Amino acid sequence: MSLLTQEHELARKTAREFAEKYVDPIVRKMDRENYYPRETIRDAGELGILTPTVPAEYGGGGGDLRTAVVVLEELGRISGGFSLLVEALGILFADAVNKHASKRQKEEILPKIASGEKIGAFALSEPCCGSDAAAIQTAAVRRGGEWVINGHKMWITNGHYADYYLVAARTGPREARHKAITVFLLKRSNCVETSQIEVMGVRGTGTAEVKFNNCAASDDDIVGEVNGGWKVIVDTLNVGRTAISGVAVGIARGAFEEALKWARNRELFDRKLIEFQNTQFELAEMYASIETARTLAYYAAYLYDINSPGFLIMSHVAKLQTARIAVDVTRRAVQIEGGFGYSKESKAEMFYRDAKILEIGEGTNEVMKYVIYKLIEKGQ
Ligand SMILES: Cc1cc2nc3c(=O)[nH]c(=O)nc-3n(C[C@H](O)[C@H](O)[C@H](O)COP(=O)(O)OP(=O)(O)OC[C@H]3O[C@@H](n4cnc5c(N)ncnc54)[C@H](O)[C@@H]3O)c2cc1C
Structure with missing residues (x-):
């Protein structure tokens, strides 16, 4: 059984093309100048990428949680920042409004948010x-x-x-x-x-x-x-914790791709860095971790999409593990790049800093463990 359908893969293609065409040119400006990409957010709105789970009648992407995870993964592969701001806008704000607000509130606000005209x-x-x-x-x-x-x-x-x-x-x-x-x-x-x-x-x-x-x-x-309000908050964070796992997978993939490129080109001791078995093992470890993170994120989202009670614990497991993996993979990417990896020229350096928020935002690793243990106690 595949956790993703053709529709999810279509959403991935749209998000990937968008990220490469529109986000890539501004990613360094965002990082260096703390530049908020207001126009690019509007561009994302036109494609339905900003609010992947908001129904089409309000101008959203009309997808499920797996759609959101895949979109955030593709955005995160290019820019952790852009992916995170879309997650906060599209899930923590818009998905929450869609689920919990009145019809009047939704009609008034969601189309403006989905199009990128307004920010929430x-x-x-x-x-x-x-x-x-x-x-x-x-x-x-x-x-x-x-x-x-x-x-x-x-x-x-x-x-x-x-x-x-x-x-x-x-x-x-x-x-x-x-x-x-x-x-x-x-x-x-x-x-x-x-x-x-x-x-x-x-x-x-x-x-x-x-x-x-x-x-x-x-x-x-x-x-x-x-x-x-607590119900609104908890429901929103439960969904957000799976969505942000998609951001984590994307950041890890972005760093992995940078490290792979670097290792293939860098020459030392009359060889390419990639020819050393240690480098190959590092890349294999990183790849295996990314696939683990990805499976967890998709699986948690799948459980949500089929309304399974198993979603709750899995959302917290996915958040905890994907965050750790993103920090670990980006750290290894910096190591593979050596001195360059420590410089502001390196994208791995940016991904490493980006990854750290995943262990803090939307609940720290410790809070994830607290919730997971509470759910274990409840027999879930
Ligand atoms: C870049 C960024 C973006 C954010 N975006 C948003 C946003 O859009 N909306 C929003 O509302 N918030 C947002 N946050 C806030 C984020 O959710 C909080 O920072 C996070 O939940 C941690 O809370 P705190 O900073 O108060 O740390 P504290 O709660 O003070 O935690 C400090 C330390 O204590 C640990 N700790 C906590 N409880 C326990 C315990 N029971 N046992 C042992 N250790 C414990 C924590 O894990 C942490 O290591 C954002 C934060 C950042 C940095």
Whole structure:
């Protein structure tokens, strides 16, 4: 049985051609200048690549989670940053809106996001709390028939350029933790203040601090139920953790291809580097790891697509392992390139820095292990 169908392979072809034609020319600018590729995002929107799982009626790609994984893999092979920003936009924001928002919200927002005309961001983490997201402090309080939101979000991908935010806010006492959190869909206005953060890798993704200063929201801006935000957050992250596994596979493949090219050309001791068996073994190890990562990512997505209860644990296994593999493969790629691999001229160097976020963002490796063990305890 193949985990992928012809449709997935078609999506791969489209994403690969797009990445090579439109993303490759700007990848170094993104990395060196922290340049946010606003126009290229619009180009991706035209092809349905930005929101692979959003239904076609809203202008999305109309695919399943495997489609998203394959698209993100192909984008990640060229640019970890571009792939990550598409994952945050297309899955953490748009897929979540599609699954949890009202028809009115979807009709108003999704076509603009899918086309790349507008940008959306998923704003959960705060300076106080990333892993311990149930402790967030951003608060929404009722005042004169509306909600007033105040708080400080941190590390928000696309956050500096976003037109819409899915904002997790406390709507009850701190002690109630996850039972008193509500998600709002906020349009950017003067009450939102953002500042870009200089990050180590996945540069050019508009990672930002986002402050909400007395932002007004109505009941219609709520996504899901009042105090029911935790379900929206957890559902979204469960899907995101499989999707970001596709980013990891792509980054690892990109670095592998760079290292292979280098080893075939580099001459030392009157031989090509590739002729040394150690180099061949390294490349074989990297290849085997990438295929392992890929199988895990596709399998987790497949379980989601067939609505299997096994998805939950596998999504966390895939996130944990693909992140580790991406860090390991990119480190080996730098090693194969020697001094060049340590220079800013090397793409392997960029992929190595890009890969590290995979062990932190959307839940750290430790959080993955925490969830996996909880699920083992539950007998899943
Ligand atoms: C580039 C980038 C993009 C991001 N994009 C987004 C985004 O779009 N939206 C968003 O909401 N957030 C985003 N994040 C935030 C990200 O999800 C958090 O950084 C991450 O969840 C970790 O939270 P923290 O930074 O607060 O670290 P902490 O939670 O403070 O963790 C610090 C360390 O403690 C470890 N730890 C945590 N719990 C335990 C435990 N129980 N036992 C042992 N060790 C533990 C962690 O694994 C970690 O090693 C992004 C972050 C970065 C860097």
